[in-house]
Amino acid sequence: MQTPRDWLTPEALTMLQTIAQKGSFAAAARALNLVPSALTYRVRQLEDALDVLLFDRSSRQAKPTAAGQELLREATRLLDDMDAVANRVRRVATGWEAVLTVAVDSVVSRSVVMDLCASFLALGAPTRLRLRYETLSGTLAALTSGQADLALGVVTAQGLPADVHHAELGLIPFVFAVASHHPLATAAEPLSHEVLLQHRAVAVADSVSRGSGITVGLLGGQDVFTVPDMPSKLEAQLRGLGGGFLPESLARPYIDSGMLVTKAVQKPRISTCQYVWRDSKQVPAGQALRWWLSQLERSTTRDALLQPVHRV
Template sequence: MSFANTLTPDSVLMVDAIARHGSFAKAARELGKVPSAITYSVRQLEESLDVLLFDRSGHRARLTPAGEALLREGRHLVNAFDALADRVKRVATGWEVELRIAVNALFPMEPLFDLVEDFQRINQHTHLIFSSEILQGNWDALVSGRVDLVIGAHTEGAPGPGFPSRALGAFSMAFCAAPHHPLAQLPQPIEPSEIARHQVVILADTTRRMPGLNRGMHASRNSFTVSSLPHKVTALQRGLGCGFLPLNLAAPHIADGTLVHLRLNRPSAPEPLLYAWRSPADGLALSWFLQRLQSPRLRAALLSQDVALDNPGAAIPINN
């Protein structure tokens, strides 16, 4: 007898009912069947597996060790079938099973959490998966298929056709150092030649396959690399180097005196950023996020355009 024909989600539910009631007859009543049908089905299942699932020697039907193993693993099978049914239903309605979103690591997540809260009011079934990317890692995540939507990709390095994009805005940065750092003692604005004499703390490009965006200060040998913004802030505060931070992240540290905002003699122009997605955008969840990203208020929050410093320099491109 075929194993596949007997071990089904229904057979697992049958074994579960018998185990809970300790009776074939009570399980039959729960399942809306006659006791003889339950007895016959259990025998078929035992024959196909060549094991004894129930000890029938006492007044109650008790699971054997083999029966306990079948029920334990079988419950996972039932849950998997239920999840599959849910996914099929969601696909039929147009909502994706999951939506994967890469976010520029320099962006604050709070505005996106607000967006998630709004999204969950209309759909709690699509699994949202957020990841953090730096520099060319944003495009790499999209091109490689690791994500469906990227928020904050650079205009440079865009892969071209097949990945539609829209302008998001330009991100402002502050060039910072610790108060005891030698650059903080110099008259401002600071010349590039002065910066070249000191270590620059940079963030590691998270790209896996595509060439990294290594230009400007990133190309300098007089630098060291960290993997996260908190690590970069700590390195700057300890005077281990100088470097750029997002205005929204730098502002409180400048206010409490643990960092100094340094003006540069040759500030670069702000670099425009994009949000991009995999084509076609035929899922309702992706379409919903794309529509919300058109909001000027959301864009301003992501780009930290509501943050100002007492002594701001010109906006700096985020790849420096």
């Protein structure tokens, strides 16, 4: 007798993802090289096996039901886990990873990361390279969940498993800055909590997918405009949409040009960033990861990663 486990195969999960991405059974069938009737039949078989309705068929669009959305979320995780297992097996067998995934926090210079990627790809190694951009605790979570092999710019690296290692990337001085036309630009210093509460803060959203994540530099009860990454935070503050802490290196060109004004606050901020990777006797780091770690041993590389250059 078949069980739901027999039906929840990688092929079935990929099929569901394709339908959700394409938005219709017809478009998904074309992408999967199937006739629409065959695709519809396979979905109905899966629905019967699970005893749930996965897609709302009341319109021409294939919209996932609540049950379908939950299965799609888990499908992404399960397929990523399968890829991670295959990658670890390949690494043990050959010494080279099939895929190396690097999670990059938004405080890290993307252009310098791209320079490192270019140098790695020039090696002609048999490892495919994958980048993912994360923020705050989402950067570390990408590594500890097995979705990344190296994490750059981790804010906190405490309570890690024995096979997860970390080293200091560097210190990031932050400045509290507002646009030159923002009301706080001419306010008396240091800015008190009471004064800050009267104005909107711009905050970077934590990219962690599970749990509450972390917030940095916010006051309870303060109006907050949340953006996805540090470049967006800079843009919002340049437009006067709020104030907040920015990495000094990121803000410096705009401070020098007069577009941003720094303000003294009661509680200054400085952060220590880490880079984190997984390595153990049972599953040692592969050749691709070791190449990246060798680059990070250089102080010039670490400094460059935390000194993004931006044009005004």
